[in-house]
Amino acid sequence: MTPAARIAAAIELVERIEGSRTPTDAILADYFRERRYIGSKDRGAVSETVYAYLRRRGQVDWWIARQGWGRVGTTPRARMLGLLMLERGADAGEIAHLFDDGPYHPRRPNPDEQGIVQALAGYPIGHPDQPAWVSANYPEWLHPRLEAQFGTTVADEMAALDVPAPLDLRVNALAGSRDAAITALARDQIRAVPTQWSPWGLRLEKRVALQTVAAWKAGLVEVQDEGSQLVAILLGARAGMRVVDFCAGAGGKTLAIAAGMENKGQIIACDTSAKRLDGATLRLRRAGVHNVERRLMESERDKWVKRHAGAFDRVLVDAPCTGTGTWRRNPDGRWRLSEQDIVELVDLQGRILDSAARLVKPGGRLVYATCSILADENEAQVDRFLAAHPGFRVVPPADAWPADLPNPAAEGPYMRLTPARHGTDGFFAALLERGV
Structure with missing residues (x-):
C-alpha cells in the first residue's frame, strides 16, 4: 500500500468505528480478514493511524475549534487531516500528495478541509491553554468525576491512560514456570520480562502475533493484563x-x-x-x-x-x-x-x-x-x-x-x-x- 492508501484505509475504518458500538479491535480484525491481501506492515501502519486518531481526537477537535473551524471539523476526514498536521507535522504539500484522488487514495480536500489544513499549519498538538480533559483526551463531562476520584493527581492518572498499553502475558502454571516461558519465548526471538506484581506475569517489549508463537500454541502463556x-x-x-x-x-x-x-x-x-x-x-x-x-x-x-x-x-x-x-x-x-x-x-x-x-x-x-x-x-x-x-x-x-x-x-x-x-x-x- 502507498502512504496515501494507508490513510484512505484508516479513514474508512474510523468511519466504521464512529458509526458502531463494536470494539475497535474487532472492527480492525474484520476489515483485515476481508482483505487478506494487505500485508502485515500495512496492517500495522493502518492500525497505528487509527489508534492515534482515537487517542488524539480531543486535542485535534480543540485545535480545529480554536482556529474557527469547529462547525465543519468533526468529520473523520477533517480530524484525520488535523492529526496529520498537528501530530505528524505534515504540511500543505504533503497533504496534497496524500489526498490526490488517485486509485485507492483519499479524495482531494474540499474548501472547508483546505481551510482547516491552512489554519493548523505549523502548530504542535499540545498547547498550554488546553484544559486537562483536552490534553489527556477524554470527554469534558467526565472531568468532575475523575477529579473527585483522583484529586491533584488527576492529570498524571489520565495522562497514563492516554498512552498505548504494553502486552502482558500470564504464564500457565499448569504447563510450566515463568522461567520456562521466558526461555520458550526467547526461542521465537521474543524478549519477555517478569511483571512487578503478579508471580505469573510477563511483559513483552513489543507486540507480537502470539497465534504463531510456540509457547502460546502449547498453552504455556495467555494474554492477560497484570x-x-x-x-x-x-x-x-x-x-x-x-x-x-x-x-x-x-x-x-x-x-x-x-x-x-x-x-x-x-x-x-x-x-x-x-x-x-x-x-x-x-x-x-x-x-x-x-x-x-x-x-x-x-x-x-x-x-x-x-x-x-x-x-x-x-x-x-x-x-x-x-x-x-x-x-x-x-x-x-x-x-x-x-x-x-x-x-x-x-x-x-x-x-x-x-x-x-x-x-x-x-x-x-x-x-x-x-x-x-x-x-x-x-x-x-x-x-x-x-x-x-x-x-x-x-x-x-x-x-x-x-x-x-x-x-x-x-x-x-x-x-x-x-x-x-x-x-x-x-x-x-x-x-x-x-x-x-
Missing part, C-alpha cells in the same frame, strides 16, 4: 474449593483461577452469552484445564443461582462496566461513553452483585471487580451492597494477600490499580466475606 491477574490472586481460590466465575466471558480470569487451584476442585464459569462461553472452550482446552464447567444463564437471576445458594467457597463477579480503566487498549471507549451508559451499568452491576452473593456459603468470600476507574461503579456500588447485605463485611487486601508476594494494595479497604501507579490497566476489586 491487573486482571491480581484480581484472580485476591480471590484466593485454593485447590479443592468450589468456585463460581459469575461473569466469565471468554474465560481469562477463569483460566487464572484454575491454574491457582492446580486443576483441583470445581469452577463454574457462568455467562449470559453462549458466544463468549464457546470462545472460552478453546482457551480452556489449550491450557489443559479440566476442572471448569461452563453454564449459560438466562440472566443474573437464573434459577440455577437459587438452587445453588450458599454452596460455594469463592465467587468472582467481574462485572460489566464502562471499561474506563482499559482506555490505553480501547481508546474508542472514551468517545462512546455517555452518562446514561453509567446509569444503566450501575443498575446492572447492582443486580448482578445481589444475585451472585446468594451463592457464597457462610465463611466464604466474594470478589466484586471492574476494569473501571469511576467511583459510581466501584466504592459507591460496594457501599450500596453492604447497606443491603449486613451479613457481608469488607476484607482489606492486606489481610488476604499472600505473604510471599508484593502487595499493590497494602493500604485501604479495596484494591485499586491504575496505569500511573501500578503499570497495569485500571482495576477495582473489593473482597467481601460472608459471616458464619
Whole structure:
C-alpha cells in the first residue's frame, strides 16, 4: 500500500468505528480478514493511524475549534487531516500528495478541509491553554468525576491512560514456570520480562502475533493484563474449593483461577452469552484445564443461582462496566461513553452483585471487580451492597494477600490499580466475606 492508501484505509475504518458500538479491535480484525491481501506492515501502519486518531481526537477537535473551524471539523476526514498536521507535522504539500484522488487514495480536500489544513499549519498538538480533559483526551463531562476520584493527581492518572498499553502475558502454571516461558519465548526471538506484581506475569517489549508463537500454541502463556491477574490472586481460590466465575466471558480470569487451584476442585464459569462461553472452550482446552464447567444463564437471576445458594467457597463477579480503566487498549471507549451508559451499568452491576452473593456459603468470600476507574461503579456500588447485605463485611487486601508476594494494595479497604501507579490497566476489586 502507498502512504496515501494507508490513510484512505484508516479513514474508512474510523468511519466504521464512529458509526458502531463494536470494539475497535474487532472492527480492525474484520476489515483485515476481508482483505487478506494487505500485508502485515500495512496492517500495522493502518492500525497505528487509527489508534492515534482515537487517542488524539480531543486535542485535534480543540485545535480545529480554536482556529474557527469547529462547525465543519468533526468529520473523520477533517480530524484525520488535523492529526496529520498537528501530530505528524505534515504540511500543505504533503497533504496534497496524500489526498490526490488517485486509485485507492483519499479524495482531494474540499474548501472547508483546505481551510482547516491552512489554519493548523505549523502548530504542535499540545498547547498550554488546553484544559486537562483536552490534553489527556477524554470527554469534558467526565472531568468532575475523575477529579473527585483522583484529586491533584488527576492529570498524571489520565495522562497514563492516554498512552498505548504494553502486552502482558500470564504464564500457565499448569504447563510450566515463568522461567520456562521466558526461555520458550526467547526461542521465537521474543524478549519477555517478569511483571512487578503478579508471580505469573510477563511483559513483552513489543507486540507480537502470539497465534504463531510456540509457547502460546502449547498453552504455556495467555494474554492477560497484570491487573486482571491480581484480581484472580485476591480471590484466593485454593485447590479443592468450589468456585463460581459469575461473569466469565471468554474465560481469562477463569483460566487464572484454575491454574491457582492446580486443576483441583470445581469452577463454574457462568455467562449470559453462549458466544463468549464457546470462545472460552478453546482457551480452556489449550491450557489443559479440566476442572471448569461452563453454564449459560438466562440472566443474573437464573434459577440455577437459587438452587445453588450458599454452596460455594469463592465467587468472582467481574462485572460489566464502562471499561474506563482499559482506555490505553480501547481508546474508542472514551468517545462512546455517555452518562446514561453509567446509569444503566450501575443498575446492572447492582443486580448482578445481589444475585451472585446468594451463592457464597457462610465463611466464604466474594470478589466484586471492574476494569473501571469511576467511583459510581466501584466504592459507591460496594457501599450500596453492604447497606443491603449486613451479613457481608469488607476484607482489606492486606489481610488476604499472600505473604510471599508484593502487595499493590497494602493500604485501604479495596484494591485499586491504575496505569500511573501500578503499570497495569485500571482495576477495582473489593473482597467481601460472608459471616458464619
